[in-house]
Amino acid sequence: MRAKILLVEDDASLIELVTYNLEKEGFDVVRTGDGEEALTLAEEEKPDLVILDWMIANLSGIEVCRRLRRAPATANLPIVMLTARGDEADRIRGLETGADDYMTKPFSPRELIARIRAVLRRLRPALQGGQLEFAGIAMDTTAHRVTRDGRTVQLGPTEFRLLRHFLEHPGRVFSREQLLDAVWGRDVYVEQRTVDVHIRRLRKAVNAGPTGEELPDLIRTVRSAGYSLDATPEAQAA
Structure with a gap:
């Protein structure tokens, strides 16, 4: 990279x-x-x-x-x-x-x-390499594999690209428009609300616990700004 x-x-x-x-x-x-x-x-x-x-x-x-x-x-x-x-x-x-x-x-x-x-x-x-990690989430970009606390997380292609972008910039807030450019590309027309749909899918997959409970949410919604990957207590409460 x-x-x-x-x-x-x-x-x-x-x-x-x-x-x-x-x-x-x-x-x-x-x-x-x-x-x-x-x-x-x-x-x-x-x-x-x-x-x-x-x-x-x-x-x-x-x-x-x-x-x-x-x-x-x-x-x-x-x-x-x-x-x-x-x-x-x-x-x-x-x-x-x-x-x-x-x-x-x-x-x-x-x-x-x-x-x-x-x-x-x-x-x-x-x-620095093909392994991305943040707050228990690990991504092998070469093998296209994601885990959270050692448990495999199944993601679709778009959710994988979204998570990869967040993992490459932990803590940074991205607007919907910025996420569209980074994940879908500037030459592709997609409505901004599509981002919200895929964020919900990503959250559902990443936050699902092994016995059905919901794990702390690491994707923070920033009002009037966008989304970020954040492990702070405020993020988990958002």
Whole structure:
């Protein structure tokens, strides 16, 4: 599985350098030098990680980071900040705003890639192989097999793709439109209420206990926003 990186940087030479090295390492790269556009791309492209420069057009990197953390759809999106600011106070400010890591310019592309891989290993373990796991749910994407607490879960093809998307982005809220794009594809016309039907089927299959009881519901409904895979008590009560 190729991880998608959103690169938010307005230095043309650095954009080319970072893009070249990321693509050489097998990443897909989406680029912009505009803070407002970065927010739009983060929601539309659903990247696995954002490389975010502090000083960019329209919105500062700090403000972009702050807004990404406030929005349910991007609250858990990994962020690595780049900046020419090397003061400890600036590094602390970036991390307190919500960045997962921080690099000061100039930097080595090899070190940046190592930092990216470390963040993805920690926050997106699903990208590291064919086994996806979250809160007792395990998916073998190669064998097309799903279990919950060791018990086999039977899923249809669409429910399997839905669950896989949730497992690849645990805790992240997706709107119905985003789920349609990710699971059905952008070129397929399907009504948004179809998502609700398949969410109900997925819940029924995943939450069925071995003796008929219903297990805690890990699929959270976020009013006016969409759905997420979440193991918090609030999710289980939703």
